[in-house]
Each structure stands twice: as structure tokens, then as C-alpha cells.
Amino acid sequence: MPRQNPPIPKLFPVPRLSGHAQIETPWVSKWTPTRSCRLLELRPVGREHFWSRTLAFAGGPTVHARLFEARAGSPLAFVRDAARIAAASVRRAFARIYSLQRRIETAFLASGGAAQLADAALEGETTRELAARISKIARMLSGSAGAAVHLRCANGVQQLGADGAPCASELATRALNSGHVEWSKDAAAVPLRVHHEVVGALSLCFESGLRDLRPLQPLLTRAGAVLAAAERESRKDRFLSMAAHELKTPLTSIKGFSYSLARRLEKGEPSDPRHVQVLERQAERLHSLLEEMLEVSRIETGRFLLHQEPCEMAELVEASLRSLRRLGADEDLESEVEPALPLVADRERIERALTAMVLRARMLGAVHIDGHRRDSRAVLQVSWSGAPLTAPERAQALEPLWEAPPSQRQGLGMALMIARRAAELHGGSLRAEPYAFVLELPLRTPSVENAANGEGRVLVVDDDEPIARMMAEFLAEHGFVADWAGGGRTALARVKSAPPDVIVLDLRMPEMDGRQLLGAIRALGLSPRVVLFSADREVAHAARELACDAFVEKPFAPESLLAAVRRARSATK
Numbered sequence: 001m002p003r004q005n006p007p008i009p010k011l012f013p014v015p016r017l018s019g020h021a022q023i024e025t026p027w028v029s030k031w032t033p034t035r036s037c038r039l040l041e042l043r044p045v046g047r048e049h050f051w052s053r054t055l056a057f058a059g060g061p062t063v064h065a066r067l068f069e070a071r072a073g074s075p076l077a078f079v080r081d082a083a084r085i086a087a088a089s090v091r092r093a094f095a096r097i098y099s100l101q102r103r104i105e106t107a108f109l110a111s112g113g114a115a116q117l118a119d120a121a122l123e124g125e126t127t128r129e130l131a132a133r134i135s136k137i138a139r140m141l142s143g144s145a146g147a148a149v150h151l152r153c154a155n156g157v158q159q160l161g162a163d164g165a166p167c168a169s170e171l172a173t174r175a176l177n178s179g180h181v182e183w184s185k186d187a188a189a190v191p192l193r194v195h196h197e198v199v200g201a202l203s204l205c206f207e208s209g210l211r212d213l214r215p216l217q218p219l220l221t222r223a224g225a226v227l228a229a230a231e232r233e234s235r236k237d238r239f240l241s242m243a244a245h246e247l248k249t250p251l252t253s254i255k256g257f258s259y260s261l262a263r264r265l266e267k268g269e270p271s272d273p274r275h276v277q278v279l280e281r282q283a284e285r286l287h288s289l290l291e292e293m294l295e296v297s298r299i300e301t302g303r304f305l306l307h308q309e310p311c312e313m314a315e316l317v318e319a320s321l322r323s324l325r326r327l328g329a330d331e332d333l334e335s336e337v338e339p340a341l342p343l344v345a346d347r348e349r350i351e352r353a354l355t356a357m358v359l360r361a362r363m364l365g366a367v368h369i370d371g372h373r374r375d376s377r378a379v380l381q382v383s384w385s386g387a388p389l390t391a392p393e394r395a396q397a398l399e400p401l402w403e404a405p406p407s408q409r410q411g412l413g414m415a416l417m418i419a420r421r422a423a424e425l426h427g428g429s430l431r432a433e434p435y436a437f438v439l440e441l442p443l444r445t446p447s448v449e450n451a452a453n454g455e456g457r458v459l460v461v462d463d464d465e466p467i468a469r470m471m472a473e474f475l476a477e478h479g480f481v482a483d484w485a486g487g488g489r490t491a492l493a494r495v496k497s498a499p500p501d502v503i504v505l506d507l508r509m510p511e512m513d514g515r516q517l518l519g520a521i522r523a524l525g526l527s528p529r530v531v532l533f534s535a536d537r538e539v540a541h542a543a544r545e546l547a548c549d550a551f552v553e554k555p556f557a558p559e560s561l562l563a564a565v566r567r568a569r570s571a572t573k
Contacts, residue, residue: 127151127230131161134202134223139163141215144204149192149223151200151231152176165205172201181213188213192224199228243412246289250282257282284326291352295418304559306346306425308479310444313341313371313378320354329362337371341378344444345426353419353430357382357437360397360416364389373443376570377428380439388434397432425559427566442570456501456569459528460484461491461517463509471504474558475565488512492520499526502568504561507534507542518546529568533561 070076116133125133131149139147146165150157150172157173167187174182175189179198182189190213192200202220204213257275264271298304314337324330343350354369357380361367365386372379389397398420401413416430419439423430428441458480462468468484475482483500485491489512495503503521507514518530530548543551549568552560 125230127227127234128160130226130230132163133161134219134227135161135163137219138202138204138216138223141219142204142213143206145207146205148172148203149200149227150176150203151227157201160200165207167203167205169203172203175201175203190216190220192220192227194224194228199224199231239412243289243293246412247286250286250289253282254279254286280326281328284323288323288327288352288355289412292412292414292418296412296414299418299421302558304421304425306349306422306478306562308344308346308426311343311345311347312339313337313343313380313441314339316343316345316347316350317354317369317371317380319347319351320358323351323355324358327359329359332362332366333358333369334367335369335371337369337380338373341371341373342444343378343441345441346422349419349422350426350441352415353422353439354380354382356415356419357430357439361437374440376443377440378443380441381436382439383436389432394432394434397437398430421559425563425566427563427570442566444570456480457498458482458502458504458565459491459494459500460504461488461509461514462506463487464506471558471561475504475562478562480565488514488517491517495521495526495528496524500528502529502531502565504531504533504565505548507532515542515546531561531564531568533564 070080116137131151134149135147138144144164146163146167148159148162148167148169150159150169152158157169157176159167159169159172171182171184171187171189175191176198179191179193181191186207187203187205189201189203191198192202200223202216202223257279261271261275261279295304317335317337321330321333321335324333358367358369361382361384365384368383368385370381370383398416400417416437420430423439423441426441428439430437430439432438458472458475460468460472460475460482461484462471463486465484465486468486472482472484480502483494483498485494488509491503492512503518505514505518509517512520514532514534521528530546530550532543532546532548532551534542534553542548550564552564
């Protein structure tokens with residue numbers, strides 16, 4: 001009678017074992033670690049030369065070979081066949097989903113909706129016209145009774161276009177705030193996105209119980225991008241129109257008084273000093289408007305760079321007061337600034353920031369300027385005697401206000417936004433309080449070393465060498481003595497030979513990552529400032545955990561890196 005193989009035991013939970021170990025069963029087991037998996041060999045006790053089976057508990061070529069060679073009826077064969085069935089089911093499910101998406105896309109293209117949107121965008125239709133067109137296409141595809149497109153604006157959520165039955169805006173507001181599809185009994189609101197940013201919402205109202213949003217997917221993908229592009233162009237047009245109007249006002253005064261002054265000189269009549277004063281004032285106003293427009297352009301194109309030099313806070317305040325006198329805005333103005341507040345700053349930008357703060361404060365009452373020292377920072381407070389700013393007003397005070405009424409802004413309404421950006425690049429801050437605007441800048445005492453080395457030595461560490469080199473060159477352009485290293489071990493050697501003032505450190509690197517490198521540096525007794533950067537969303541938590549001075553999250557603008565390095569450089573130990 002042929003010898004029968006003993007039954008294979010059921011796949012019981014196996015403890016984590018390494019090397020060779022025995023499991024207390026009537027079967028002898030042996031774990032064998034390999035490069036790609038861990039193998040478990042089973043055979044009956046006392047029958048070493050009897051039939052045995054090997055199970056693989058990891059991925060890799062070995063697993064695939066064992067599964068492929070498994071005998072029918074064995075546990076491995078059961079796992080193999082079950083995996084094949086599951087994989088086939090998943091493939092069929094994905095094929096059905098892909099087929100449905102293709103059918104929906106084909107139906108959308110056949111309906112002419114894609115061509116309509118593309119042609120309308122190329123012909124330069126306004127945002128409202130495009131919104132009405134999108135609503136009409138959405139209603140046709142979904143079978144809804146009505147559709148409407150909503151965008152967020154300064155005054156809340158605004159309906160830009162609609163078709164069919166009216167749609168309430170409450171559901172669209174919820175979709176804009178949550179970023180998800182919102183449902184009610186007979187309506188729905190779908191967010192419109194460009195990449196991951198919600199730019200609008202499409203609201204639908206239904207008369208029947210059938211509410212299928214799947215046919216809208218191709219439209220939603222295109223509608224968000226089309227609306228965002230149209231709204232950007234519309235905002236540019238409105239901004240340029242407003243800027244042109246603001247520029248015409250001082251130009252008109254300059255032309256009028258210049259003509260009057262020329263006529264007086266031709267006739268030999270004495271000139272009126274007030275005319276000269278008006279000309280000077282309007283020329284200063286025109287210069288401020290043009291600088292404001294140029295600064296906005298520099299911010300938009302990433303060319304907002306600082307040109308720093310040693311200076312005193314009192315000098316900057318006095319220069320700002322001279323500009324205010326030329327503008328005729330020095331009435332009801334008092335200033336009190338402590339001496340010996342040394343800075344290393346971009347003079348023109350800080351002067352313009354102070355001027356913008358004072359001009360905005362003058363709209364609220366008599367102005368008082370106070371400059372003093374707070375720890376290692378210079379604090380300039382521009383307060384007013386009038387009514388306080390409410391919480392919503394404080395939240396909007398430093399944002400672009402060019403769409404606000406003229407009574408609520410000065411110039412183009414961008415000056416305080418530009419001032420905040422300049423303060424941040426200096427490693428400081430600008431904030432709005434109920435009765436004051438507060439500008440904080442790091443105090444810098446120029447020393448012999450700093451005079452020779454600019455703003456100090458910086459070492460950039462990143463395993464991506466082109467990125468590390470680019471960041472080092474950018475920091476060198478702004479006064480730092482910058483070097484770079486393409487990995488943790490190289491960086492550690494350079495720190496030992498020439499300790500830097502600031503290390504710009506990538507969190508995730510092979511061989512020696514940012515945590516290990518920072519631990520090794522601190523073990524040497526060195527304590528440089530540290531700016532941590534990473535594509536990981538937990539970079540802020542890691543920066544706090546590692547006691548870093550600043551952090552930036554990839555991808556970041558060069559200006560953000562510069563501001564972070566300056567914040568770290570000015571931080572107190």
C-alpha cells in the first residue's frame with residue numbers, strides 16, 4: 001500500500017521568530033531568513049527525511065516561485081488560486097469603472113460641451129458669460145431642473161451664472177467651505193477645483209428623485225480651470241482699470257498746475273509757491289503709485305528681493321516722515337522713537353512700509369508713532385485715536401484691498417500687503433491690532449565678522465545636489481557666505497572643519513538623514529541655527545521636536561527660504 005502523506009496543518013498564527021526555532025506542534029518548523037522573504041519549513045516530528053512543505057511569508061521572486069510550484073490541494077495552492085480569483089475580480093472592476101469613465105467622457109465630447117467651453121474661452125467671454133454657459137451644459141448633462149455657478153468674492157459667495165430653475169446659494173456656500181459635495185432633499189452642490197484648490201461651486205436642483213452626478217465629471221474637470229483663468233483675467237482688467245484711474249488723478253493735477261505756472265512765467269508774473277507745493281505733492285503721489293504697481297509685479301513674478309544695509313530705526317522713521325510731508329499727510333502726527341535701534345534692512349522698503357502704515361492709520365484718527373526695543377527685536381507701533389478695528393477688519397487689513405471702496409484704502413490698496421511681505425523677508429512681522437499696526441524687525445548689531453562675511457555662514461544640506469547648489473547660490477546673492485553638501489556625511493565633515501552659523505537641512509536623506517546629522521552636530525558641542533525643510537507635511541512637527549529655529553515645506557519660493565534663514569539667524573538662543 002503506498003505511503004500516505006500526513007495532513008497539512010491549518011495555517012495557524014505564527015509568532016515572529018528569527019533564525020532557527022521550534023513551534024510546539026506535532027510538526028517540526030524551521031524559519032530561514034532570505035533576502036526577499038522568510039521561509040517556514042514544516043515536517044512531522046521524528047521523520048526528518050519525510051515529505052515537507054515550505055511556506056513563504058513575504059514578497060519577492062521566491063514567493064512567486066513557491067506559489068507557482070505548489071501542489072494542487074495544498075494551502076499554498078489555495079492561496080495562489082484565491083489570489084488569482086481576487087486579482088481577476090479587481091481587474092474586472094477597474095475595467096468596468098474605466099469603461100464607464102470613457103463612456104461618460106465620450107458622451108460629453110459628443111454633446112459639444114467641451115468644444116463650446118474651449119471656443120468661449122478663446123473668444124474672451126467674461127466670467128459671467130462662461131458661468132452661464134457652464135450652468136446650461138451642466139443642466140443638460142445631469143437632467144436637473146436648474147443649475148448655477150457660484151464663486152467666492154470679497155463680499156461672500158456670489159452667483160455668476162444660472163440656467164433653468166433658481167438654485168439657493170446656501171448649499172454652494174457649504175460646498176465652497178467644505179470642499180466636498182453637499183446634498184439636500186432636492187438639490188446638490190459640487191465644488192469646482194483647479195488642482196487641489198476650490199475656486200467655485202456648481203449647484204443643481206432636481207424635480208425627480210434621480211440624482212446622478214457622474215455625467216458631470218468631465219465638465220467639472222474643465223469648468224474649474226476655465227472659470228479660474230477667466231476670473232484671473234477679469235481681476236487683472238479690473239485692477240488695471242482702477243490703477244489707470246488712480247494714476248490719472250495726480251497726472252491731471254501736474255498738467256494743470258504746470259500749465260498755470262508756465263503761463264505765469266511767460267507773463268513775468270510771480271509764481272505761487274502753493275502751486276510748486278502741489279506739484280511736488282502730486283509727483284510724490286504718482287511715484288508712490290508707480291512703485292506700488294512695480295512691487296506687485298515683482299511679487300507676482302518672484303523677483304521681490306531685498307537690498308540690505310546697516311541703518312537705524314530712527315533714520316527710517318525720519319525718512320518716512322519726509323515722504324509724508326511731501327504728500328501733505330503729516331498733520332496730527334506725533335513720533336517717539338528710542339535711539340540705538342540698529343538694523344540691517346532694505347531702507348526703501350521699510351520706509352515705504354512705515355508710510356503705508358501711517359497713511360492707513362490717518363483714516364482712523366490722529367496718529368502716534370512709537371519705536372522701542374523688545375528683547376532682540378525693534379518694535380514700531382503706529383496707533384490712532386479713532387475707533388478700533390473689528391476682528392474681520394483686522395483680518396483683511398493686510399490683504400490686497402484694491403477692490404475695496406476708496407474710503408477704505410489708500411493708493412492701490414496693496415501697500416500694506418507689500419509691507420507685510422517685506423517685513424517677513426526681513427525675518428520680522430507686521431500685524432494689525434485693534435488700535436495699531438505693529439511692525440517688528442530683528443535687531444542687528446554689525447560686528448567685524450558680519451562686516452566681512454555679510455549675514456553669516458550658511459550650510460545647505462540636501463541629497464539632491466542641484467537643489468542644494470541652487471539654494472546656496474541664492475543665499476550667497478543676499479549677503480550670506482553659503483556652501484552646500486550633497487549628503488549627511490559630507491555635511492558633518494564640513495561642519496567639523498568650518499562650523500556654520502545656520503544649517504539649512506533636508507529632513508529625509510539616505511545614509512544619514514536630517515535627524516541623525518543634527519544629533520551628530522550637537523554631540524560635537526556645536527549649536528548652529530537650524531532651518532528644516534522637507535516635502536513631508538509633518539515638517540512643522542519635526543521642527544518643534546528637533547528644536548529647530550525655522551522650517552519651510554517643499555515646494556517653497558526662494559523668498560520663503562530667505563525669510564526662514566533670516567528668522568533663524570535673528571532667533572535668540
